[in-house]
Amino acid sequence: MLSLSNSALFPVTTSYGISRPARFPKTINLSSYNQKREPRNIFCACMAPPQNLRSDESFAAKFEGSLKSEDLTTLREPEDDSDVLIECRDVHKSFGEKHILRGVSFKIRHGEAVGIIGPSGTGKSTILKIMAGLLAPDKGEVYIRGQKRDGLISDEELSGLRIGLVFQSAALFDSLTVRENVGFLLYENSSMPEEQISKLVTDSLAAVGLKGVEDRLPSELSGGMKKRVALARSIICDTTKEAIEPEVLLYDEPTAGLDPIASTVVEDLIRSVHTEGQVASEKRGQIASYVVVTHQHSTIRRAVDRLLFLYEGKIVWQGMTDEFTTSTNPIVQQFASGNLVGPIKY
Template sequence: MTASDAIVRLRQLRLERGERAVLRGIDLDIARGSVVALFGPSGSGKSTLLSALTGELAPAAGSVEVLGQPVPSAGRALLELRKGLGVLLQGNGLLTDLTAAENVALPLRMHTDLPAPVIERLVAMKLHAVGLRAAADAYPRELSGGMARRVALARALALDPPLMIYDEPLTGLDPIACGVVMSLVRRLNDTLGLTSIVVTHHVHETLPVTDHAVVIADGGIVFSGTPAELQGSTDPLVRQFLDGQPDGPIPFDSRGAGANRQDAA
């Protein structure tokens, strides 16, 4: 993969929280137009990695390039970069006193000078894209969990970002809603020409729509390859995670053990 093919490039990345190294030695390229799943047990550093991509957490070492440029540390340059990132938060982040349409319109009103009729049309298009145009006037409390997640997705797409980041998009959803959301991720990625990074521990629901899978554990990347290669992996760390085995290389008290390994590194 050439530099121009990669929308995200990580080189020898080390991320720390306080005195503790959460991730170290991370090398990863994410190809434009792909859907990439980032798997790993709880506390493995998946959300910490997302914080580096969005500029919320500066690297302790190494480099982070997103959309063809190093992630700025702060200021207007970082704000401009973030306009190219669509982020679907784990908890949706919908404002409860705004309707679905008003929630989707919010980034357009904050970051553009578009006239109200144009914003209204764009909002209708985004809600239609996620199958919720009829719910435009509903408040978040009137929506099911899956519907609220789709409204949040429509809002994340409001500014037409080239890169979408999904942080645990299936948390709290029933199996049908999980299927709907992941099908939308794939369809929107292809029809809108996006690149999507899906951070999740829902392996079986996510792999069918994924082009590339990455597994993070023990402070680093333990697997990177196709979904078929992942399912055929014999690596003990990978197998323990995929098969849900309580005993294996990943201890039950992973936070304490991980901290000890990282401190020793």
């Protein structure tokens, strides 16, 4: 079974399984992934934005002034929730006697680019996995387009939204070429001819600034190139489908381990995929929204617009990106400055 501790984009509105792709141009050994589960369908995680939802401009207008407060008790949410894609209400999660989340509540709306920040070990990756459906909360509720999620990724009754999760490392299949990695979902589940899939792979790689690497193995790529291949895999989709649901992409430390220049490339790619959509086909639409867990200030500045600060299992501050460095909250001030003196103790 493929380990979820590594990074890849998983369309987590469904369960998945690994089986030998019948149409790969060569024999592929996936035995190392320990297939013990029944193979199940994997759906492509790329879709057009929902209709009849407000534009980014109206969203910004709704939040104008409402996120200025440093006191979360007075923070106002817009009354109209028609554009809420994911909502967490009083989410708690523990592992044994260790309490990770202690009542987390927030909403992710259509068109948002949200960053979740905070010290290490405070529950950022945990809340991301709960949103994706890979973990169930001990207490509290998660709503997907207004529908309560009662289980994990097998919630097939939930419709209207796909959720993709990109973990910290690229988690490419070591025995597959870049072409086979990027086109894996299509080779496995679509009826598209190999030539068409190969063209979509080339277009997706070009969209993330990679050309001529289709026949390389992951071991022949740098860390930054692996991240971009994983991003290309996340935006490819079956263009023969008539209807594609909107998607929220969840990134867990997408620039971890990268140098500043490589980080900038990935940050700009995350932003461009959201704002410009996929350029390979007119049928492909924009990523509806995305959430980034990060520690890096460059990612905060370049890739997100609104911030949620998670500390000791609770959201202690939220605001727009330009408020981060001017906040009067002592926790935020210490985190922004990197000062050793303050409420955050190591």
